Amino acid sequence: MEDLSPLLSVRNLKAYFHLDEGVVKAVDGVTFDVHAGQVLGIVGESGCGKSVTMKAVLRILESPGRIDGGEILWNRQGSKQNGSTVEETVNLTQLNPHGREMRAIRGGEIALIPQEPMSAFSPVHTIGDQLIEAIRLHRPAGKREARQIAIDLLRDVGIPMPEQRLSAYSWQLSGGLRQRAIIAMALSCNPRLLIADEPTTAVDVTTQAQVLRLLRELQAQRNAAIIFITHDLGVIAQMADYVVVMYLGLVMEQGPVDDIFHAPKHPYTQALLRSIPSINSTPREELPTISGSIPHPFNKPRGCPFHPRCQQAIQGRCDQRTPALQAVGGQQLVSCFLYHDVERSS
Amino acid sequence: MTNLPVLTPTPLLEVKHLRKYFPIQTGGLRRKVVGQVRAVDDVSFFINEGETLGLVGESGCGKTTASRCVLRAYTPTSGEMLFRNADDSLVDLALLSRRGLRPIRSQIQMIFQDPYGSLNPRMTLFDIVGEPLLMNGMKDRRQRTERVAELLHLVGLRPEFLQRFPHAFSGGQRQRIGIARALASTPRLVVADEPVSALDVSVQAQILNLLLELQNRLNLTYLFVAHNLSVVKHICDRVTVMYVGKIVETAETQELFRAPKHPYTAALLLAVPVADPRVKSGDVELKGDVPSPANPPSGCYFHPRCPFAIDRCKTEPPVYREITPGHFVSCHRADELQLEGVAV
Ligand SMILES: Nc1ncnc2c1ncn2[C@@H]1O[C@H](COP(=O)(O)OP(=O)(O)O)[C@@H](O)[C@H]1O
Ligand SMILES: Nc1ncnc2c1ncn2[C@@H]1O[C@H](COP(=O)(O)OP(=O)(O)O)[C@@H](O)[C@H]1O
Ligand code: SF4
Ligand SMILES: [Mg+2]
Ligand SMILES: [Mg+2]
Numbered sequence: 001m002e003d004l005s006p007l008l009s010v011r012n013l014k015a016y017f018h019l020d021e022g023v024v025k026a027v028d029g030v031t032f033d034v035h036a037g038q039v040l041g042i043v044g045e046s047g048c049g050k051s052v053t054m055k056a057v058l059r060i061l062e063s064p065g066r067i068d069g070g071e072i073l074w075n076r077q078g079s080k081q082n083g084s085t086v087e088e089t090v091n092l093t094q095l096n097p098h099g100r101e102m103r104a105i106r107g108g109e110i111a112l113i114p115q116e117p118m119s120a121f122s123p124v125h126t127i128g129d130q131l132i133e134a135i136r137l138h139r140p141a142g143k144r145e146a147r148q149i150a151i152d153l154l155r156d157v158g159i160p161m162p163e164q165r166l167s168a169y170s171w172q173l174s175g176g177l178r179q180r181a182i183i184a185m186a187l188s189c190n191p192r193l194l195i196a197d198e199p200t201t202a203v204d205v206t207t208q209a210q211v212l213r214l215l216r217e218l219q220a221q222r223n224a225a226i227i228f229i230t231h232d233l234g235v236i237a238q239m240a241d242y243v244v245v246m247y248l249g250l251v252m253e254q255g256p257v258d259d260i261f262h263a264p265k266h267p268y269t270q271a272l273l274r275s276i277p278s279i280n281s282t283p284r285e286e287l288p289t290i291s292g293s294i295p296h297p298f299n300k301p302r303g304c305p306f307h308p309r310c311q312q313a314i315q316g317r318c319d320q321r322t323p324a325l326q327a328v329g330g331q332q333l334v335s336c337f338l339y340h341d342v343e344r345s346s
Numbered sequence: 347m348t349n350l351p352v353l354t355p356t357p358l359l360e361v362k363h364l365r366k367y368f369p370i371q372t373g374g375l376r377r378k379v380v381g382q383v384r385a386v387d388d389v390s391f392f393i394n395e396g397e398t399l400g401l402v403g404e405s406g407c408g409k410t411t412a413s414r415c416v417l418r419a420y421t422p423t424s425g426e427m428l429f430r431n432a433d434d435s436l437v438d439l440a441l442l443s444r445r446g447l448r449p450i451r452s453q454i455q456m457i458f459q460d461p462y463g464s465l466n467p468r469m470t471l472f473d474i475v476g477e478p479l480l481m482n483g484m485k486d487r488r489q490r491t492e493r494v495a496e497l498l499h500l501v502g503l504r505p506e507f508l509q510r511f512p513h514a515f516s517g518g519q520r521q522r523i524g525i526a527r528a529l530a531s532t533p534r535l536v537v538a539d540e541p542v543s544a545l546d547v548s549v550q551a552q553i554l555n556l557l558l559e560l561q562n563r564l565n566l567t568y569l570f571v572a573h574n575l576s577v578v579k580h581i582c583d584r585v586t587v588m589y590v591g592k593i594v595e596t597a598e599t600q601e602l603f604r605a606p607k608h609p610y611t612a613a614l615l616l617a618v619p620v621a622d623p624r625v626k627s628g629d630v631e632l633k634g635d636v637p638s639p640a641n642p643p644s645g646c647y648f649h650p651r652c653p654f655a656i657d658r659c660k661t662e663p664p665v666y667r668e669i670t671p672g673h674f675v676s677c678h679r680a681d682e683l684q685l686e687g688v689a690v
Contacts, residue, residue: 045546174635204404204573209617209630231547234576234619238628257623275551277580279618279688280625283599284558284581287551293516294546309548 005075005089006033007193007225008057008110013070015049015056024297026052026065028249029344031325034193039219039226041240041257043233045294049249050229051115054195058106059097067093074105077192108138111191113182115198115229120182121170127154127181128166131188138189153184157214176207183214187222194219195227200235212239233276237261242331245269248295248305251325255332265334268306304337312338356430357392358535358567359416364389364425364440366411370640383640385411386422387591390666393535395430398561398568400582400599402575402614404636407588409571413537415440416569417456418447429454432534452482452531459540461520465512471498472508474523478530497526500563501556518549525556529564539571554581575618579603584672587611590647591639593666597673604687607675609652612685646678654679 010032017024027049034040042050055061057072072092077085095102114120121130131150135141141149147166154162157180170178179199186194196215200208212235219226228239236243236257243260245253245268253266264270274288292309295301301308307318314337323335324342335344365388370381386408393399401409414420416427418439427439429450442450458464465474475494484490495505501522512520521541528536541557542550558581560566572578578585579599586596587610595608606612619628632651637643643650649659658678666676677683 045548176635204636205575205617206404206613206630206632207635208619209628210632212619212628213630232619233547233621234628237621237623238619238626240623261621261623272548273621275548276621277551277554277576278622279576279579279603279615279620281576281580283579286555286558287580289551289555290548293518293549 005087006073007036007075008034008227009071009073010053010057011071011073013053013056013072014068015052015061015065016068017065019064022298025249025300026297027056029070029346030246030249030251032244032251032254034225034227036192036225037219037223039228039239039241041236041243042227042229042246043231043236043243044246045231047248047294047297048246050246051197053246054112054197054227054229057092057195058110058112059092059095059102060106074110076105076109104138107134107191108189109191110193110195111186111189113186113194113196113199115201118170120185121178123169123171126167126169127173128168131166131185134185134188150184150188153187154181156187156218157181157184158210159184175203176210179203179207179211180214183211183218187218190222191224193225193227195229197229198231199228201230201232208235215239233273245272248297248300250305250322251333251335252306253332253334253336254325255330259330259332263332265328265332265339266306266336267310267312267338271309271311304335314338355394355397356434357428358395358430359569360392360426360428361412361416362390362426362428364412364415364427365423366408366415366420367423381640383638384591384642385639386415387639388666389425389588389591389593391586391593391596393567393569395534395567396561396565397583398570398581400578400585401569401571401588402573402578402585403588404573404614406636406639408591408639409573409588410539412588413456413539413569413571416535417454417537418442418450429535452478453533454535454537455528455531455533457521457524457528457536457538457541460544461517461524462512462544464524465520467512470509470511471503471523474512475526475530478527482531493530494526497530500529500560501526502552516549517545518552521545521549521553522556525553525560529560532564533566535567535569537569537571540573541570542577543572543574550577557581575614587614590637590642592647593674593676594648595673595675595677597675601673602687604689606685606687607669607673607680607683608648608677609654609679609683609685610648612687615688616686618688646676648677654683 013030015027030053044050056067073089074092076088132146135146135149151162154165159165159180200211240257243257244251247268252268271290290309303319304323307313317337322344323337324344325333325335326340326342328334328339366386367382367384369379371377372380415422422440428436429439472494475497476490479490498505503522542553582599584598585602587594589610595611613630613632617630631653634651645661646659646664649655664676664678668674669680
């Protein structure tokens with residue numbers, strides 16, 4: 001089903017913040033692939049580097065953050081003048097973040113649904129003006145044509161009376177409608193990859209359900225790939241085909257969604273899944289917990305980042321060396337010395 | 347047959363027809379009241395001693411307003427809030443003056459959602475937890491130090507931390523500090539407003555376990571406000587569901603999850619995405635958005651979104667009634683509808 005070459009291939013990506021107090025290694029060697037038509041879920045607790053990874057991919061990392069290593073390989077599909085399509089792979093880390101090519105990719109081929117819903121729209125321009133501008137930025141469309149595309153987009157994402165909404169401001173919309181308008185904005189240029197960064201964290205559960213359904217439908221219709229970022233294991237289980245579990249700037253484990261939830265290998269994934277109360281679990285029973293808390297980014301432990309909280313840590317190994325992300329049967333990859341002895345090369 | 351006394355649980359708190367309206371004012375110099383936000387609108391519930399009542403519903407449905415009325419951080423617009431003193435006498439919290447409230451304050455305490463905003467950053471751990479002791483007349487510093495150490499131990503914090511400031515602690519530790527402070531005055535009723543919502547997943551379980559353990563040890567009664575249904579299911583004995591300022595359903599937890607009687611409750615349950623890809627969930631048929639309590643719909647407030655609405659629902663507000671023992675619901679069609687719950 002999946003074609004062989006991935007749409008996006010992130011290889012050993014490092015993104016650091018160089019502060020006066022020291023270096024925050026927010027993303028410290030992250031590797032994953034996204035294939036066309038796939039929903040890739042990235043899950044991890046706050047501060048593990050999910051948003052920074054995506055900002056690096058889109059080349060919108062704010063200073064003092066910068067990419068300090070690795071590759072971001074994006075498969076470009078262009079059409080030549082004679083009508084044939086060409087495929088080329090560009091390494092986004094090598095592009096000028098403000099240059100023409102990166103601007104064409106960002107928004108045009110890869111679109112973002114940002115974590116802060118208010119940041120998607122300017123409060124002083126109407127939704128219509130902003131949508132039409134975004135459409136015309138990436139497609140050769142006249143004003144009237146762009147307006148029609150905008151109306152169709154709003155209708156596609158389930159906004160009633162789309163013509164009227166064009167003249168509304170984002171702050172006039174309810175939470176649910178605003179979330180839909182943001183999705184319409186992200187879709188305005190027909191992206192091949194949609195990055196949704198915690199798109200439902202700020203909304204209620206029934207609105208969340210509506211947004212998740214909408215994303216699933218759009219994905220099926222357009223065959224776009226989605227990177228879906230969340231800290232909610234329930235949302236990941238329902239949305240993702242393939243899951244990447246992050247902790248402290250590193251990938252702990254990745255694999256098909258069913259394996260991650262039914263045969264988790266990494267002690268962090270296992271502990272995380274055990275510790276959440278489930279709507280189907282026994283009430284008032286003591287929940288298994290993960291001891292301690294997430295370390296401060298300046299105080300990252302040596303060795304495996306999870307070892308101080310890991311019940312199976314091997315002394316002299318896990319606290320000294322950092323395990324590499326290795327395939328362990330099937331399509332699952334794990335960074336853990338319980339499964340292999342390969343150390344991460346820096 | 348011997349005459350064994352029938353043990354009926356006694357409510358520690360009984361709230362009857364509670365209303366809290368906020369005026370909507372025009373801007374400008376001469377403010378005029380142009381309407382009312384019916385944040386809490388005729389809400390009735392009780393909490394038995396030693397149990398946990400969950401108050402759930404989507405944001406803006408009035409959970410925080412209702413709990414702030416119980417704490418008397420707000421004076422209700424109308425209604426009764428009968429609280430049972432340790433000597434079994436009843437007092438209506440709604441009628442108490444500032445002075446009359448003073449002896450009650452120590453008995454009803456609050457745990458906040460935001461462990462960052464709710465602790466004074468300039469106070470040490472000793473002062474934060476010791477302040478309520480001082481206010482309750484424990485003047486002797488040595489005695490206070492001992493009691494603070496005891497409270498810290500109770501919530502799983504090390505006593506060496508006494509002179510540290512809140513910023514030195516992680517989110518989970520701060521929530522423990524907030525709990526220790528709430529427990530300092532040996533309350534009987536604890537109101538917890540979204541106590542784990544701001545915490546990381548791996549820390550939530552620690553705090554939930556702590557709350558359950560403290561309840562068992564200290565016979566605490568909880569009013570537990572939350573929007574996360576999995577958390578509510580885990581921790582609550584009974585659950586009350588609110589929608590636009592009104593209660594739509596109350597039942598024992600298992601019953602509510604297994605056999606919801608109100609279409610809104612059923613929709614909420616279906617909307618929760620289960621952390622298992624083999625259990626299809628997180629989908630919902632509800633159209634539209636939650637209406638505003640400043641301008642609620644006619645009849646049943648849920649009728650514009652309800653898949654089961656009939657003509658009667660558009661005009662006649664349903665009565666909140668007990669349809670089976672302990673199961674209360676406010677829906678015209680509660681008796682006939684067969685709604686789907688979740689496996690429990
Ligand atoms: N602008 C910034 N300056 C310094 N540190 C940052 C900045 N943005 C993010 N970080 C740090 O990078 C780490 C990862 O952040 P982020 O990717 O936002 O986490 P999340 O997984 O919650 O999205 C965190 O430790 C965070 O404190
Ligand atoms: N101080 C206030 N003044 C005016 N309106 C308020 C005030 N506090 C809350 N509200 C309104 O009352 C309703 C209920 O709010 P709240 O009790 O905070 O809901 P919840 O805690 O369930 O999210 C909302 O519509 C909110 O906007
Ligand atoms: S009263 Fe009518 S509209 Fe309201 S929940 Fe019941 S069936 Fe739906
Ligand atoms: Mg983030
Ligand atoms: Mg609230």
